[in-house]
Amino acid sequence: MRLGELAGLKPSVPMRDIFGDAILKVATENPKVVVLDGDLANSTKADTVRKAFPDRFFNIGIAESNLVGIGAGLAGCGLIPWITSFSSFLLCNAYDQIRLAVAMSKINAKILGSHGGITLGKDGPTQMGIEDFALVGGLPTMVMLVPSDPGTMHAAVKAATDYVGPVWLRSSRVAMPYIYEEGNVPFVIGKANKVREGKDITIIANGIMVSAGLDAAVILAREGIQARVLDFHTLRPMDTEAIISAARETGAIVCAEEHLLTGGMGSNVARVVASNIPVPMRFVGLADTYVESGDPNELLIKYHLTSEDIIAAGRAAFAEKQKKG
Amino acid sequence: MYQANGKDINQLKEIAKQLRLDILQITTEAGSGHPSSSFSSVEICTALYFGGILRFDPKNPDWPERDRFIMSKGHAAPLLYPVLARAGYFPLDMIHKLRQVDSPVQGHPIYGLMPGVEATSGSLGQGLSLGVGHILGGRINDKDYRVYVLMGDGECQAGQVWEAAMSAAHFKTDKLTAIIDYNKYQEMGPLSREMAIEPLVEKWKAFGWHVIEIDGHDIPSILQAFEDAKQVSGKPQVIIANTIKGKGVSFVEADYTFHGRALTENQAILAREEILCG
Numbered sequence: 001m002r003l004g005e006l007a008g009l010k011p012s013v014p015m016r017d018i019f020g021d022a023i024l025k026v027a028t029e030n031p032k033v034v035v036l037d038g039d040l041a042n043s044t045k046a047d048t049v050r051k052a053f054p055d056r057f058f059n060i061g062i063a064e065s066n067l068v069g070i071g072a073g074l075a076g077c078g079l080i081p082w083i084t085s086f087s088s089f090l091l092c093n094a095y096d097q098i099r100l101a102v103a104m105s106k107i108n109a110k111i112l113g114s115h116g117g118i119t120l121g122k123d124g125p126t127q128m129g130i131e132d133f134a135l136v137g138g139l140p141t142m143v144m145l146v147p148s149d150p151g152t153m154h155a156a157v158k159a160a161t162d163y164v165g166p167v168w169l170r171s172s173r174v175a176m177p178y179i180y181e182e183g184n185v186p187f188v189i190g191k192a193n194k195v196r197e198g199k200d201i202t203i204i205a206n207g208i209m210v211s212a213g214l215d216a217a218v219i220l221a222r223e224g225i226q227a228r229v230l231d232f233h234t235l236r237p238m239d240t241e242a243i244i245s246a247a248r249e250t251g252a253i254v255c256a257e258e259h260l261l262t263g264g265m266g267s268n269v270a271r272v273v274a275s276n277i278p279v280p281m282r283f284v285g286l287a288d289t290y291v292e293s294g295d296p297n298e299l300l301i302k303y304h305l306t307s308e309d310i311i312a313a314g315r316a317a318f319a320e321k322q323k324k325g
Numbered sequence: 326m327y328q329a330n331g332k333d334i335n336q337l338k339e340i341a342k343q344l345r346l347d348i349l350q351i352t353t354e355a356g357s358g359h360p361s362s363s364f365s366s367v368e369i370c371t372a373l374y375f376g377g378i379l380r381f382d383p384k385n386p387d388w389p390e391r392d393r394f395i396m397s398k399g400h401a402a403p404l405l406y407p408v409l410a411r412a413g414y415f416p417l418d419m420i421h422k423l424r425q426v427d428s429p430v431q432g433h434p435i436y437g438l439m440p441g442v443e444a445t446s447g448s449l450g451q452g453l454s455l456g457v458g459h460i461l462g463g464r465i466n467d468k469d470y471r472v473y474v475l476m477g478d479g480e481c482q483a484g485q486v487w488e489a490a491m492s493a494a495h496f497k498t499d500k501l502t503a504i505i506d507y508n509k510y511q512e513m514g515p516l517s518r519e520m521a522i523e524p525l526v527e528k529w530k531a532f533g534w535h536v537i538e539i540d541g542h543d544i545p546s547i548l549q550a551f552e553d554a555k556q557v558s559g560k561p562q563v564i565i566a567n568t569i570k571g572k573g574v575s576f577v578e579a580d581y582t583f584h585g586r587a588l589t590e591n592q593a594i595l596a597r598e599e600i601l602c603g
Contacts, residue, residue, distance in 0.1 A: 076393075
């Protein structure tokens with residue numbers, strides 16, 4: 001079954017294509033936007049800006065440290081650099097540069113970490129960004145955004161550009177269905193979106209797992225478990241209020257993310273829950289492992305990142321809540 | 326716009342002497358820091374800030390037309406702060422807060438905390454990339470400024486320096502001048518023993534740079550090198566400044582282990598005498 005089909009979500013094109021449209025839109029609207037590429041713009045789709053505004057696009061080549069440093073210099077000129085490449089290459093090659101020149105310097109730079117998660121599929125684990133939430137988590141001044149559908153990608157690119165300060169944005173090679181009505185996308189940095197109401201458990205998800213969570217909620221409802229679903233599109237600053245409300249009002253939480261469980265969204269949500277209002281929790285994400293090449297859907301199944309996995313986690317969290325009653 | 330016109334060499338030598346005394350005093354007060362690496366860059370910074378090379382306005386540190394000075398060798402912070410203070414960016418008494426809690430005068434420079442500091446540095450190898458970014462930004466903003474990046478010699482071991490060097494030549498950044506404080510020592514000892522960077526001139530030439538080699542303590546030579554660099558078109562320039570680590574204090578010059586440690590108060594008294602006589 002297609003992702004989002006159970007929940008009645010309309011399919012879309014790959015998120016990277018949406019990013020290509022979105023970055024072109026902000027570059028058109030704002031002459032301060034400059035795009036820097038690590039020789040992957042036809043994969044990240046930042047090449048839309050190269051075609052339209054060649055004077056505000058620089059391919060720095062396969063040299064991520066220099067890519068980030070040049071971006072920092074441009075920010076120092078009052079411009080708004082979008083530093084773009086695969087998330088794994090940026091974070092793993094240029095973490096020190098991102099740390100000093102961007103995060104510690106609190107400059108107004110935006111970083112696109114494309115090909116997040118495992119759903120880039122066939123290119124395999126060397127290209128997959130499964131550690132971005134954890135690594136950007138180690139950069140305390142940086143806003144971290146994880147769009148879940150075409151509408152939130154557009155909104156996140158716009159919000160990141162308008163925000164003054166360092167922002168990390170995850171993009172993906174995979175398509176994510178429409179969760180929101182076009183032209184009516186709520187998106188405030190740091191404020192999670194409630195995309196389904198429910199009283200029995202809350203599914204807190206980001207990225208592709210929001211659609212999977214909505215599918216899961218349909219099945220759980222048939223079993224009599226009414227699941228709230230939160231689109232947790234901002235990892236920093238965390239919407240602690242939404243987490244605490246979810247714990248108080250539904251009494252059980254499932255976290256779902258296309259990322260390593262260690263250092264991921266779930267572990268951060270769990271810290272808020274444990275410190276404020278402990279309730280049963282379950283976690284859907286990658287165990288401590290590197291994934292392999294393959295068809296994205298087959299990988300999601302093999303590595304337990306599907307609506308089925310969220311359903312199982314939801315049942316378990318709900319059962320524990322009932323037992324504690 | 327503020328521009329020091331004092332090209333009087335004796336006057337510049339006096340400023341250099343004063344900067345050495347500042348470095349000595351604030352690192353000894355802090356009980357830590359990198360005095361010897363700061364000493365070796367004194368004349369380079371003196372020429373830039375007080376010899377009429379750098380265009381800057383301390384009353385307007387974000388002036389879009391300003392020339393940029395990026396201190397890539399961040400451990401020379403005990404030099405950078407006195408230079409900026411004496412250039413008018415902030416009161417001189419600020420420099421005595423070096424390395425203290427609740428002070429913006431961090432052990433290594435942090436962008437945004439002190440006026441005139443153009444970059445966070447301390448993890449070596451990063452400054453030249455920022456310099457290239459400032460050049461590209463100047464082109465987009467249609468501003469006609471120059472960018473100066475001061476690097477250490479050990480820093481040239483970092484891959485990012487050569488990424489930046491390649492991109493600077495690619496973008497024909499002829500308003501970019503790098504200066505290498507070539508004092509021949511890194512933390513663990515002489516570069517030639519630890520990790521040789523020679524042949525340095527040939528490396529930069531091969532990367533498409535215009536290379537100028539000078540005595541990095543001779544102020545007229547430094548001023549001339551900056552003027553010569555300005556005449557180069559189509560290429561970035563690197564000034565390889567041959568220097569002496571610890572310059573100005575004989576027993577620091579003779580002992581590279583002063584790299585990351587301050588002089589004791591008794592040593593500082595002797596050093597002060599030497600600097601004043603020198």
